[in-house]
Amino acid sequence: MIKLNDYLYSGDTVLKILQRYSKDLKQSAIKTHNQIDLMHCNFLLQIMELLQHNEFLTSQSQRIRDFYKYMANEYPFLAFTFKGRIKSLIRAEAKFNGYIVEYIYEYYMKHGTYPTLPELKNYLSCFRDLIAYRIVISLPKCHLKENEILADEEIKYLYDVANQLPAFMEERGFTAELAYLGEQKKTPLLRESVSPYYRDYVINPETNGYRSLHITFYDNIARCYVEVQLRTKEMDDFAEIGPANHLGYEKRQERERAKRDAIPKGENIYFDDAYERGIALQKLELAKLDVNMFSAMDNSLINDGCGLFRGRLILPYEHLSRFQNDLVD
Template structure:
């Protein structure tokens, strides 16, 4: 079985590692008539194209900058940042294999049989966040007559921005994607006209405290999807360094995927391969990797100059609130 781990010790660039892995995986899939590995190759091709062709990212981020400029004029008293990233190769690979493991396990648990290849392919046709942008806002306390109202004011602003964003970007060549009822919002602050497009984890926070609004667009020029997340600084802190930080999320995934090992080995090839690939990635010692522009002292102290583990940054815009001093 071909795994990404086999290519992470060669000293190559991330792009070269990705190309070698995709090529060998494709040859193996053809030799063994593995339809899911062919889908896997197409997924890797999407990442390769993102890393190779940056012109459309420049055009895309420029359109996001137009919304940034709109916010600068509309909300001069707010502090906010616009960030963007391409999902890292390691986390994209973890997510792809995790989807296979979770779908097959849930299907098996419910039906006592395994899904068809067409059903599994359909589940894997759901990646919308290889490109993701995040808008984080904060209302400085110096602008509040009553500082205790800060949280309420910030949430009110998040929904105001959310109500404007879909139409603003659709006028600039994007198509907003319905959620199909996933994460449906119950907030009265969200307009009914945009409600079908948002997954609302603010009105309904996750058990670990994660809160954010998520919306997906299709870029008609670049012909790819992108996700936009809206959150307050407090929500961002919880997601980055608080109870919902990614390390805790990964630990939960490790537990979930280990529990799914209850499916008998050898009964479902696609489950076995995805499970093994996922577990190998979870067990990586990052300090031992030899990837160009990447270094780690351990699994926490990481200098990721190539987006291998933390993702490649593509958009840093920052607006500090005006009128900080009377």
């Protein structure tokens, strides 16, 4: 079976790895008539296109920056950061295979049979976050009024920013996509007119405690999807350096093994291949990889200069709260 792991030890660039992996995977898919692997190749080509031909990001990031300037004017007491990235190759590969495993498992547990090929292909067409931007806000304690609770005030600001974002982006060539998060609870802080576009993990946190607001836009100028995440600093810390990032690893492993135990091996080639590729990625020892512009001491101490593991940074902006550096008598 063709898998990404086999291409990470030759000293090639990420682009070269993508080219070799997708070429070999396509040849194998044609030979075995595996339509999901062909779809997988097209997914890899999307990443390759972003890395090769990303001139459109100049226009896109400039329009995103307009909202940054708007926030600096409308919320003078807030500190906030804008970040953007192209999803890393390893994380994108893990997500593609994870979607296959998750969908087939859930379908099998519900129906006792497997999804049809058209159903699976339709599900895999839902990737919208190869390009993602994140807005992280913080209210400095020096601007907190008497009897105000910091976390509550920051959440009020977060939803207020979320209320402004869709219309602002629509005026600049973006179209908000309807979100689907099942029967999610709603908050009065999010306007009814914008609520259908948000996946609200703030009032509907994930089981590991992850909280954030997610919204997806179609960029009509660049002709691609982008995801925007909105978080408070506390939420971002939890996701990046807290339990949502680290402590759930063993539990994730247990859940993956449970899925493998539930699906009889050999009954569904798409599940088998995706599961094996996903487990192989989980077992990577990053310090042993030989990829140009990437180095790691271990799986935590990583210097990723190529978008292999952490993603390709495309938008760093930081705004300190107005008056934050002023001298006070």
